[in-house]
Amino acid sequence: MSQITWKDDRALLATLQGKIATWGTILRICIEERLVYRGDFALGTLMRFLPIVTQIFLWGSIFQNVAGKIAGYTYDNIIAYYLLTMVARAFSSMPGLASGIAGEIRDGSVKKYLIQPIDMIGFLLLNRVAHKLVYYGVAIGPFALVFFLCRSFFPSAPPMETIIAFSASLFMSFLLGFFLEAAIGLIGFWFLEVSSLLFVYMLFNFFFSGHMFPLDVLPYPWNYVFEAMPLQYLAYFPAAVWLGKIEGDQLISALWIEAAWILFFIVICRVAFRRGVRRYSGFGG
Amino acid sequence: MNEVQTDTTREQIHPRPDYGRVFLTFARNSLVRDMTFRSNFIIETISSLSWMFMNLGFYLLIFSYTNVIGVATGWTQYQFFVFFATVAIVNSLVQTFFMPNAQEFSEMIRTGNLDFALLKPIDTQFLISLQKVNWSGLGNTGFALLLLVFSLGKLYSEQAGFRIYPIQMILYPFYIVCGITILYSLMIALSATSVWLGRNQSLYNFWFYITNFSRYPMEIYGGPSGDARRWIGQSLKSFFSYCIPVLLAVNVPARLLAKPLDPNNLSLALYAVFGTVVSFSVSRMFFYRALRSYRSTGS
Structure with missing residues (x-):
């Protein structure tokens, strides 16, 4: 799939083993690079839970006046929901990916992917996998601590099928998050400055992914708006799956729709990169 | 001590700069730059406004399920909207005047460009803090002011005995x-x-996470007796009111307008002044301490 863009077809002749070795090396280098800032990472992870603290108190005050449930959520459900979206975001959020791609296009360093037999999207994907692996390695501590402290908010463990569906939704949220953001970054081939566009995307992402509140709390016309968007899979969907809000056939079809969205953005990335490279002109050294 | 000497030497060479005029020049230059990339400016203004609308939508949603946040706290819908407007005013002004500069400052240290700032015959903290004005942030301030006036109007017409006195109008901007x-x-x-x-x-992200605590009325930090939330909430409230007084940054001005009769207001208001003076002095000391440890990048 990635050969299409290679300028140098020597890599095409390389054995599968050689390719795996190359990607393995890239992955290792990326992991080592990431580990340099592990202190920064651990601190960052722990801090990311601070807004949950305010949510616990805010919803606590709200539920003091509400008997029972809000749109099917008890107080415990809501807090469990926020914690689960943190897990989902740990998979789906891609800090700096789109801006990084756009930046490389702008300052011309994108050239290195054009002259080396390395596919840009593939390289960035591995880079991100390395980033995430290191992140989970470091973040597992803070996550375990917070989930242990907040264990009372969670209902008893869901059935095995739900756990499998949850894991699948997390894995797919990583892919969806990656290809969606990469596609946005590639817009940089057409518009040199995409920072304001990224900001708009970030806003919509925060709201429509369900990071701000459970999307099914929204009243009638709005729930259809968010259901039509791929963003819900980045945070809301995995959390709703764990909490048993989406089950049975509905769950299966939602997972297929998510897979279709991933495919859609993979194609978009490929097409955008091909066309973008054709448009791109680099000058000087 | 070092910088005191440097300052004296500087004053001998250069006359004291007119800070007001320097700031106006910064503001004008930033405006010229913003207007050069006009479409970017418009997109930025609209996107920060939509961020506010999203938040407002979230609170409207909450108030469709309950009519007050907490039990007997007095934060009903329009009182809370006064609070929300105050959050927006304070934050949008910080974003307009200081946020781009604080970001730039870290970058200047990393790249060694801070050298140029240190050489200029002007107070370094002033130069670093106010060099850029992000004019698009003021869109939010404008909308927040409208929301504030609207909510106060609603309270005035719907809540018996709700009055706004001139003293509140004077103290509100002061506490902002x-x-x-x-x-x-x-x-x-x-x-x-x-x-x-x-x-x-x-x-730097830490700032967002800490100030996140200031975005809600202080009454929410508590819980039913016997629950862990109670003592955790109380501790958070005390810590962010008295040690790092971010909780007072919005709560004091907002309570002044929305809940003027609350018995805790006076002590909080007095402490807020003290907290402001101490915060500023400590940060200034810290800033110059950092500058003394600064080694350029040598390029």
């Missing part, structure tokens, strides 16, 4: 300035730590 100063002090101190840490993305 105090709030901005508290948040600014924390921000500049955190970005100054890049002198020691080199890369401090986490610490």
Whole structure:
């Protein structure tokens, strides 16, 4: 799939083993690079839970006046929901990916992917996998601590099928998050400055992914708006799956729709990169 | 001590700069730059406004399920909207005047460009803090002011005995300035730590996470007796009111307008002034301490 863009077809002749070795090396280098800032990472992870603290108190005050449930959520459900979206975001959020791609296009360093037999999207994907692996390695501590402290908010463990569906939704949220953001970054081939566009995307992402509140709390016309968007899979969907809000056939079809969205953005990335490279002109050294 | 000597030497060579005029020049230059990339400016204004609308939508949603936040706290819908408008005013002003500069400051330390700022015959903290004005942030301030007036109007017409006195109108902007100063002090101190840490993305983000506590009425930090939330909430409330007074930055001005009769207001208001002075002085000390440890990048 990635050969299409290679300028140098020597890599095409390389054995599968050689390719795996190359990607393995890239992955290792990326992991080592990431580990340099592990202190920064651990601190960052722990801090990311601070807004949950305010949510616990805010919803606590709200539920003091509400008997029972809000749109099917008890107080415990809501807090469990926020914690689960943190897990989902740990998979789906891609800090700096789109801006990084756009930046490389702008300052011309994108050239290195054009002259080396390395596919840009593939390289960035591995880079991100390395980033995430290191992140989970470091973040597992803070996550375990917070989930242990907040264990009372969670209902008893869901059935095995739900756990499998949850894991699948997390894995797919990583892919969806990656290809969606990469596609946005590639817009940089057409518009040199995409920072304001990224900001708009970030806003919509925060709201429509369900990071701000459970999307099914929204009243009638709005729930259809968010259901039509791929963003819900980045945070809301995995959390709703764990909490048993989406089950049975509905769950299966939602997972297929998510897979279709991933495919859609993979194609978009490929097409955008091909066309973008054709448009791109680099000058000087 | 070192910088005192340097300042004296500077004053002998250069006359004291007119800070007001320098600031106006900064503001004008930033406006010229913003107007050069006009479409970017418009997109930025609209996107920060939509962020506010999203938040407002979230609270409208909450108030469709309950009519007050907490039990007997007095934060009914329009009182809470006064609070929300105050959050927006304080934050948008911090974003307009200080946020781009604090970001730039860390970058200047990393790249060694701080050298140029140190050479200029003007107070370094002033130069670093106010060099850029992000005019698009003022869109939010404008909308927040409209929301404030609207909510106060609603309270005035719907709540018996709700009055606004001139003293409140004078004290409100004063405490807004105090709030901005508290948040600014924390921000500049955190970005100054890049002198020691080199890369401090986490610490800069820390500012967002800490100030997140200031975005809600202080009454929410509590819980039913016997629950762990009670003592955790109380501790958070005390810590963020008295040690790092970010909780006072919005709560004090907002309560002044929305809940003027609350018995705790006087002590909080007095402490807020004290907290502002201490925050600013400590951050200034910290800032110059950081500058003394600054070694250029040598390029």
